[in-house]
Each structure stands twice: as C-alpha cells, then as structure tokens.
Amino acid sequence: MFRDYHKAGFRVFGLYGLNKGICECGNKDCEAYYKHPRVSNWQHTPHWSEDQIACMEMTGQVSTGFGVLCSGYLIIDIDPRNGGNEGYAQLVKDTGIEYKNDSNFVVATGGGGWHIYYKHEGAERLHSHLKSYKGIDFKSSGFVVGASSMHKSGNIYEVEEGFPDEVAAMPPVLFDLLAKKIEVKREFSATSDAVTTDEIQQYLEYVPNSDLEYDEWIEIGMIIHESLGEEGFQVWDSWSRKSEKYIPDLMESKYHSFGKNPSRVTIGTLIQHAKQNGYIEPVTFETTLTYDVDPLFTGDIDIKKAPGLVGDCIEYINNCSRYPREHLAVAAGLMSVANIGGMRFEDESYGVTPNFFAFNVAGSATGKEAIQQAQSELLICAGLGKANYGVIKSEQEIYRNVYKHQLVSYVIDEFGILLNKIESASKGGAASYLGGIIGALMSVYSKADGNLPLGADFGEAITTELNKEIAAITKLIDNNEAKPFHHDKLESLHNLGLQLNAGYISKPFLTLSGYTTPSTFNNIVSFAQATNGFIGRAILFEEKNNNPAAKKRFKKPKLSDQLKTKLIVLNTGGSANAFDAPRIEFNGTRTPITTNDDAMDLLDTIQDTLHEMADHAMETNGLEAIVRRAFELVLKVSMILAMGDGGVRTVAHVKWAYALIKKDIENKINLTGANMAADEKNLSEEVLSKVKHRLDLKNGVSVGVISNKLRGIDKDNIQKALDFLVNNNEAAKEEVQPKRGPKVMKYYAKG
Numbered sequence: 001m002f003r004d005y006h007k008a009g010f011r012v013f014g015l016y017g018l019n020k021g022i023c024e025c026g027n028k029d030c031e032a033y034y035k036h037p038r039v040s041n042w043q044h045t046p047h048w049s050e051d052q053i054a055c056m057e058m059t060g061q062v063s064t065g066f067g068v069l070c071s072g073y074l075i076i077d078i079d080p081r082n083g084g085n086e087g088y089a090q091l092v093k094d095t096g097i098e099y100k101n102d103s104n105f106v107v108a109t110g111g112g113g114w115h116i117y118y119k120h121e122g123a124e125r126l127h128s129h130l131k132s133y134k135g136i137d138f139k140s141s142g143f144v145v146g147a148s149s150m151h152k153s154g155n156i157y158e159v160e161e162g163f164p165d166e167v168a169a170m171p172p173v174l175f176d177l178l179a180k181k182i183e184v185k186r187e188f189s190a191t192s193d194a195v196t197t198d199e200i201q202q203y204l205e206y207v208p209n210s211d212l213e214y215d216e217w218i219e220i221g222m223i224i225h226e227s228l229g230e231e232g233f234q235v236w237d238s239w240s241r242k243s244e245k246y247i248p249d250l251m252e253s254k255y256h257s258f259g260k261n262p263s264r265v266t267i268g269t270l271i272q273h274a275k276q277n278g279y280i281e282p283v284t285f286e287t288t289l290t291y292d293v294d295p296l297f298t299g300d301i302d303i304k305k306a307p308g309l310v311g312d313c314i315e316y317i318n319n320c321s322r323y324p325r326e327h328l329a330v331a332a333g334l335m336s337v338a339n340i341g342g343m344r345f346e347d348e349s350y351g352v353t354p355n356f357f358a359f360n361v362a363g364s365a366t367g368k369e370a371i372q373q374a375q376s377e378l379l380i381c382a383g384l385g386k387a388n389y390g391v392i393k394s395e396q397e398i399y400r401n402v403y404k405h406q407l408v409s410y411v412i413d414e415f416g417i418l419l420n421k422i423e424s425a426s427k428g429g430a431a432s433y434l435g436g437i438i439g440a441l442m443s444v445y446s447k448a449d450g451n452l453p454l455g456a457d458f459g460e461a462i463t464t465e466l467n468k469e470i471a472a473i474t475k476l477i478d479n480n481e482a483k484p485f486h487h488d489k490l491e492s493l494h495n496l497g498l499q500l501n502a503g504y505i506s507k508p509f510l511t512l513s514g515y516t517t518p519s520t521f522n523n524i525v526s527f528a529q530a531t532n533g534f535i536g537r538a539i540l541f542e543e544k545n546n547n548p549a550a551k552k553r554f555k556k557p558k559l560s561d562q563l564k565t566k567l568i569v570l571n572t573g574g575s576a577n578a579f580d581a582p583r584i585e586f587n588g589t590r591t592p593i594t595t596n597d598d599a600m601d602l603l604d605t606i607q608d609t610l611h612e613m614a615d616h617a618m619e620t621n622g623l624e625a626i627v628r629r630a631f632e633l634v635l636k637v638s639m640i641l642a643m644g645d646g647g648v649r650t651v652a653h654v655k656w657a658y659a660l661i662k663k664d665i666e667n668k669i670n671l672t673g674a675n676m677a678a679d680e681k682n683l684s685e686e687v688l689s690k691v692k693h694r695l696d697l698k699n700g701v702s703v704g705v706i707s708n709k710l711r712g713i714d715k716d717n718i719q720k721a722l723d724f725l726v727n728n729n730e731a732a733k734e735e736v737q738p739k740r741g742p743k744v745m746k747y748y749a750k751g
Helices: 002-007 050-058 084-095 172-178 197-204 214-240 248-260 267-275 308-319 326-344 368-381 395-404 415-426 437-445 456-478 484-501 518-524 527-531 561-572 597-620 624-628 630-643 651-679 683-694 703-709 715-727
Strands: 012-016 066-069 073-078 105-108 114-119 136-139 143-145 158-162 345-347 357-361 407-412 451-453 504-506 509-516 539-542 591-595 731-736 744-749
Touching: 002 012, 002 050, 002 066, 073 084, 084 136, 084 172, 197 214, 197 267, 214 248, 214 267, 308 326, 308 368, 308 561, 308 630, 326 345, 326 357, 326 368, 326 407, 326 509, 326 539, 326 561, 326 630, 345 630, 357 518, 368 407, 368 509, 368 561, 395 407, 395 437, 395 456, 415 509, 415 518, 437 509, 456 484, 484 504, 518 651, 527 624, 527 651, 539 651, 591 597, 591 630, 597 624, 597 630, 597 651, 624 630, 624 651, 630 651, 651 683, 683 703, 683 715, 703 715, 703 744, 715 731, 715 744
Parallel strands: 345 591, 357 509, 357 539, 407 509
Antiparallel strands: 012 066, 066 143, 073 114, 073 136, 105 114, 105 158, 451 504, 731 744
16 A cells, blocks of 8 residues: 555655564654654655655565655545544534545545545645534644554554545535635734744643644644744753653654744634633734714713603613613513504605614613513503514414514513524524514514515415404304404405405515513624624614612502503694504504704714715724615614604704714624634634723723633733723723722723
8 A cells, every 4th residue: 555655646754663572773761653753844745756655665664554645636534533523423414515525535444434535735724623624634744653553552554435546626615614714914913923932831731742642742842843943842842751652762863854844823723722722812902993083972862861752661661670771671662663653654765764773782681671661551541552573483473473474562571682683594504594683673674664565475375364354244244243443453454455366465564672681692793794784784882881779669660641642643743543444554644754954064064974984984894884885774763753852853863863873873783893803713802802892981880790701811911901901992991989898890881
C-alpha cells in the first residue's frame, strides 16, 4: 500500500516501529511507536522519486508502517473509544451524507475506527474539531497512518473501501461546516498579533496537552515560534513537559525546524483553543458603533406616558399590576386601542393601517400576567373578547380565525418558546405543523387594507361551513323561531359569502402581542430575523429591571365607566348594534385620520433622518432593514394615538411615536449586533452591544447585576465596556447607598 499511496500523489514517510519493547527511535520513554515519524522535518516531505521509494523500502524505513501527509486532503478520523460512533451518526444526520459510502477511499484503523479520505485542494483553513461531533478529528494538516501499517494494539490499518487514487472531492456541505470564518477587521478589536511571553503562558494554562494529537501539539509549537521566535522554546518545552508523551530529546530540533516552515499559524488559533477550555478573552474599546447624534431631540418625551385615550389605557393597565411594568403597559395600551378602533379608521395621508406586532420582554414573575389580563379585559369591555386568542396551534387555525371574525387578536404568553419551536420546525423538527405559522401571520397581517386570497381546498371547506350556517338560520327565520341577532348574523354571513365566492376574505385585521422572557427571546434575534423576518417587523418593548419593587398596599382598580364608554364608542362609533354583532367586522365607510401641516413637516424630517440612519447602518453593521422599517412603525403608532385623541395626527403624536420607535431601533440593533458578534467571535463588539442593551434610562444597574445576566462574559470586560460608554457620553453613572451593604455604582442609559 505504501507504493499505492505514492502513485496516487500522496506524500509519505516512514514511521518508527517497536524493537525489543521500545520505540525504534531509541528513547526508552517514547510511547509514540508506530506513530513516530523517522524524520524530524516530516511536514516538508516531498513527493519522492521512484529510486527514493525503493531505497526507503530496502532500508526498512516503512517495514512497520508509514505516515501520510494530510495537506491537500481532508481526512475524517473517527475514534469510537472517544465517542466517535455517536459523533459520526450526528454528522451524517446534520449533513445528510453517509460519508463511508460517499468517499471512494476508507481505511479501518488499527484502533477500531476509520479514516475517510477526501480531496481538499483549497488553501482555506478548516476546523479540526467541532464540539457537536465528539470523537472525530477533521484532518487537513498533520498526518495519518497509512493502510497496511501496524498499530500498537497489534492490529493492522486495513483498506475497507476503494483505493488511494480514487479519493473523491470533499462535499460542499462538509466544507461549509468546517471552513473557518475569515476574520474581518472591525472598528475595534479584542486581540492583537503582537503578544508577550506572559500572555502566551496565560493562554497555555487553558490548553491541556495530555489528549492532544501530535499535529495539534506541533501546531501550538509553531504558534509559539511565530509569536516569540527562538526565545519561545522554554515556554513550549515547559508546557510540553506536562504531557506523558513528552520526549526531551526531540524538543530542540523540532522547535528550531518551525522557523523553516512557510505556513503561518497565528496567535488567534491558540486563543481559540484556550477559549474552548474556559479562557475569557479581555477586550478593548476604541470607538463606538452608535449612530451620529440624532437632530430630532426626543429627550423631553416620556415614552411611558402617551397622549389621549392610549395614555388612559396605559395608566389603567399599569395600575393593574402589583409591579410597575410601564413599558409592557405601553405595548398593551397601544395594542388595545389599535384592536378596538382599528377596523373603523383609515390613514388619509399615508394609507397605513394601525395593526402591528409587539414583542413584550420581561423577567419571570415580574408582572407580565397582570398586563396580559388587563389588555384582554379592555378588549372584552369593548365587546371584542371573542376575537381574542391566547394560543396559536397551526397555520390553518390562523386562517380559520380570520373566517370567524375580521379582527384576530393574539395575546400569547411565553411567545419566545413558541418562536423556538417554530424555528425548529422550519429546520425539519418533529412539530412540522408549526412550520407555516410565521408565514401565515405575516400574510394576514399585511392584508389589513386589502384582500386575503384563500387556497382552493380551504376556500371550499369554509364555504361549505358557511352555507350550512346560512341554511340553519334561514330555517329558523322561515319557522318564525329566529331572534333579532339571527337576522344580523345572516346579513353578515351573506357578505362573507360574497367574499368567499370571489376567493378571498376582505381586510382581515390581525395583531399579535407576544409576551416572553429575555432568556428565551434574546438569543433568537438573529440577523435574518431582525432584517427579513418576523421580529424586524414588530415593535420591541422591554423591561430592563427584573426585580421591580412591589407597590405598597396594592389593590387592582376597577375599570372606570368613563374609560369603558370611550372604548365602546371607539369600537362602535356610537352604534348599539355594532357592539353586539355576531361576527366582529366592519363593512361601513372608514373614518379618516388626517394629519395637520406641522405634523406632515415633522414626518418629512423624520423620514430623512431615518434614511441617513439606514445609510450609516448599511456601512457599519448591515442592519439597515431595521431602520428602513421604522418609518412605517412611526406612522402606525402616531395613527393609533390620533384615533383615540381627536382623529387628527399632530406634532405631539408624531414626536411620541418617533421617540418610541427610536428606542425600538436601538434595542433591536443592540440585540442583533450582540448575537452577530458572538457568531463572528468578535468579543469586543459582543460585550459592548450586550452591555448597552442592559442599560435603562430610569433603572440603574450595577456591574454585578449585568454580570449575572450576561453569563460567560468576564466581569472585568463588562466594567471596561461601562467605562467606555460613560466616557463616550452614551451612559451615566451614579453612586448610590442601598438600604443594606456598602455603596454601589449604578449605570444608566442616556437618551
């Protein structure tokens, strides 16, 4: 097989065997027999001539085995003793490829595992280990033992499939899995290529060498040589001594050979090894990722107190909670007015509709439930309770609810859990019936001023149901058994039937309030979700304080008759019949919401400002889609305010809406930026974004509180980020004296 490898283009070299119980290298302490290269510079093995091959065979250099350089190939090395069978099964499942069948050359190793060979001609560096696949090394550097070689167990490496000259190209899906991401230089970075001896030693403290493969040990030596030169030998030697495989006679010649290697292995590889074993990387901040100063000052706007009827609803809802949940109350107040009056109004100036999605994020046991109940109570008080739903079971159920009522209002607890289930379903999880929910929600949501097309099968099914209902009511009327509401319902069903016969449902009004906790929601705010997906189209309301103080002598207030009357009038326009309609719908002429001239001018300025913000985002972080959707949200929020405050959109409505949506932009960008930075392993950006996201205008937080919330991020790095934000005028700090314990420094966001 030695010649077969050579003829196929592999670079091969001899390995020491065993002689009288010790490695043929002569070192009685050497445990690397049958895997110990006979030459010190094996990394630079050439493609031998035929005469050289013959000489190697004649002199016994390959009599017990030979090594095969991995350069130019990717070899999947499966070790069942370390969980390789399970790791391989997971790899096959994740990529959809049975590699033992796909590869044209497979070797059964002497240790009971396999070497699966693929060609890899590219110069890209590949991951040699992935945590998801235990017991597997993905070797594109170093060497493996060739087929027909001896193993220390007494077994032989044997060909299980194919020949060395039949090796197939690596599948693209495997390359995508293993390819190391290119490091893109950001505005600030966490590391530098220039490192000291002390820093190298700090990294090595987190890199155990007892279980390292030979090529990984060599790689670390090359990194030390690259970073410290010849002076780094003592560092490498001291670290290597901790391994049972340490061979002192090999150390100096091996280390000095690294300087001849044209391949460059950077310090980043060593840092990554250390991080995988618990090392926490320090960070430095040199600049900021925030937008330029916004020319529209909103610092005097209290986004927790809205004008008009929305403000009345916010106050009532917040008063219903034992704990102050002011941001969630804002979401619930806006949503209540949007649902109760939304079908009866139209935006004369801009044509937007007042329905929207809200994600309401707060810690567990902090009052979310009370806010949800108060929101539902306002809907019930206005006569719309039967169109309010607490769960989403499937895509079909969403369309069926639209058939039942023109208004579909979802108020869902633990919505983050549902989003995670939907995400799993979209990737082929067990709950596949959930896969179409997001698409259905977005489709219905976007048709509030249009027509929702129905699939042929579903349209036929609900038309059949409709005709049965019509027949039953007609029979009651014919038998003089009908009540007054039956006549109203029959008229409603006939109107709906005309729509169904035309293949659509007209102007469905769908809203969603999803309540969730930071732990289940924050990590799913990905780049795709924030820019193209469901989350990017929603307004994000967050309670940063996860330990709100309970209100003293709390008692839930009763809904006042005055507020109840305002909500009923908003829903019905003063019509008694509309309040008790069998199907919640509106088929009359919509009331126009106008916009006065000053508000129009301010909206023009806001549109220009958001366009500039989007340009800046496009240049810095690629999140311009978040900003581009913001203007429509400003229009929606200001329209809702105007619906409950005189029917004319004013400067006050626009300013409040802009202040709210500006905060929404900041929250989304900080959350998304943090998750993007974590994926890209840009620690500085991750820390800065996550710390900024934890800060609140009103409720100060200490370093300790932030550290407890940001598990896995070093406390010193959090302090560095806070100091940077304070110095950059993006945060403020204040020393406070708690009732117990010493003084503590608390940090606040700056508006």
